Amino acid sequence: MKKEYLIYKLSESVKTTSKIDNDLFVKYNVKRGLRNEDGSGVLVGLTQIGNVVGYERMPDGALKAIPGKLFYRGYDVEDIVHDLIREKRFGFEEVAYLMLSGKLPDKEELSNFTELINDNMALEQKTKMNIIDLEGQNIMNILARSVLEMYNFDANPDDTSPDNLMRQSIDLISKFPTIIAYAYNIFRHSTQGLSLHIRHPNESLSIAENFLYMLKRSYTPLEARTLDLLLVLQAEHGGGNNSTFTVRVTSSTGTDTYSSIAAGIGSLKGPLHGGANIQVIDMFHYLKKNIVEWTNVDEIDTCFTRMLNREAYNRTGLIYGIGHAVYTISDPRAVLLREVARDLAEEKDRREEFAFLELLEERAIKCFYNFKGHKKQVSSNIDFYSGFVYEMIGLPQEIYTPLFAMARIVGWTAHRIEELNFKSKRIIRPAYRNILDEQQYVPIRER
Numbered sequence: 001m002k003k004e005y006l007i008y009k010l011s012e013s014v015k016t017t018s019k020i021d022n023d024l025f026v027k028y029n030v031k032r033g034l035r036n037e038d039g040s041g042v043l044v045g046l047t048q049i050g051n052v053v054g055y056e057r058m059p060d061g062a063l064k065a066i067p068g069k070l071f072y073r074g075y076d077v078e079d080i081v082h083d084l085i086r087e088k089r090f091g092f093e094e095v096a097y098l099m100l101s102g103k104l105p106d107k108e109e110l111s112n113f114t115e116l117i118n119d120n121m122a123l124e125q126k127t128k129m130n131i132i133d134l135e136g137q138n139i140m141n142i143l144a145r146s147v148l149e150m151y152n153f154d155a156n157p158d159d160t161s162p163d164n165l166m167r168q169s170i171d172l173i174s175k176f177p178t179i180i181a182y183a184y185n186i187f188r189h190s191t192q193g194l195s196l197h198i199r200h201p202n203e204s205l206s207i208a209e210n211f212l213y214m215l216k217r218s219y220t221p222l223e224a225r226t227l228d229l230l231l232v233l234q235a236e237h238g239g240g241n242n243s244t245f246t247v248r249v250t251s252s253t254g255t256d257t258y259s260s261i262a263a264g265i266g267s268l269k270g271p272l273h274g275g276a277n278i279q280v281i282d283m284f285h286y287l288k289k290n291i292v293e294w295t296n297v298d299e300i301d302t303c304f305t306r307m308l309n310r311e312a313y314n315r316t317g318l319i320y321g322i323g324h325a326v327y328t329i330s331d332p333r334a335v336l337l338r339e340v341a342r343d344l345a346e347e348k349d350r351r352e353e354f355a356f357l358e359l360l361e362e363r364a365i366k367c368f369y370n371f372k373g374h375k376k377q378v379s380s381n382i383d384f385y386s387g388f389v390y391e392m393i394g395l396p397q398e399i400y401t402p403l404f405a406m407a408r409i410v411g412w413t414a415h416r417i418e419e420l421n422f423k424s425k426r427i428i429r430p431a432y433r434n435i436l437d438e439q440q441y442v443p444i445r446e447r
Contacts, residue, residue, distance in 0.1 A: 281387030321384030
């Protein structure tokens with residue numbers, strides 16, 4: 001039997017044996033996707049790191065939608081971001097310190113922490129050569145493999161003591177920008193035949209500045225501050241998001257930091273998670289091309305309605321960047337990013353495109369609401385603007401999701417430290433209900 005036919009035969013069998021009727025989840029009261037019937041997440045743990053708020057519980061137990069809020073260690077992210085914007089300073093290092101330590105740093109603590117980050121940003125020569133050898137089509141895979149490679153250069157890779165976990169966390173936060181920048185430069189060299197540039201990190205720059213310096217050398221102050229804001233907004237999103245939960249699940253087994261973080265990278269890579277911003281910018285390009293008059297509300301509504309009916313664009317029935325598992329009235333990250341994106345659009349002379357994107361956001365929400373029969377309220381999420389912002393900064397699509405990982409490594413490491421420091425540790429082991437009746441075994445000679 002040929003290999004291809006055997007694979008085909010097995011896959012055809014799986015189509016039958018793996019099919020489970022959705023009604024059975026209700027029958028057995030199984031929380032599909034770890035979601036309650038009202039759409040809220042099933043509580044599986046406790047944390048003091050991040051909090052995502054989109055509802056409030058009413059006295060009768062029902063959920064009431066409220067404007068979204070995001071908290072880092074109890075601090076409203078809006079307050080953090082508005083202070084950064086007002087003072088025109090970089091804040092990702094401050095947020096990283098807050099996440100890892102649980103408290104805001106003073107000026108001296110922040111200065112020392114930033115210096116420590118910069119000291120650890122350079123890669124070992126073997127890691128550089130490994131990245132070159134790992135040239136491939138996806139930067140996320142290269143990032144995951146590079147993280148696993150770091151295990152070999154760690155003198156105490158399996159030590160899960162608090163001190164060692166903190167050391168490993170700072171090292172990962174420091175090295176992610178360098179790995180991603182180097183991986184992309186090697187990617188463009190191998191796939192596009194362009195010159196290969198490997199620039200060493202500059203100790204006087206912030207993480208956002210250093211990344212832009214290593215990736216494309218020149219950048220404007222507003223580009224760097226905007227990238228820093230994106231890193232701040234995506235650094236953490238509660239323990240319930242898929243990649244953070246993946247890190248906590250693997251950490252609960254006692255595995256090493258590098259294996260756990262590599263698992264988180266694999267989760268984030270998925271198009272339903274970290275890969276969504278690429279789908280939004282692709283959709284935006286489609287709409288720019290296919291909507292003749294960018295201010296015509298009727299034309300926009302018609303296009304979105306056709307998309308929802310699976311008649312246009314990629315026929316998935318989705319409007320990318322619209323809707324979120326927790327946020328309903330608004331995603332605070334999208335609101336904050338929109339503020340800075342407007343300034344960047346002014347600098348890049350892309351005001352008309354930004355106005356079009358804002359109108360698309362408004363009409364997409366209304367069209368979705370009407371399409372669902374006024375049953376579900378949704379808002380835009382951070383992905384609606386992040387892809388356009390990356391594009392204005394001059395960043396290639398191949399690193400959109402890796403940039404998400406560069407931010408989220410802060411939340412991942414903080415959650416890993418918390419998971420491994422519970423007084424009463426317990427491996428995370430959810431249950432699945434088997435719905436298949438017992439089968440009578442038939443000896444192979446009788447089949």
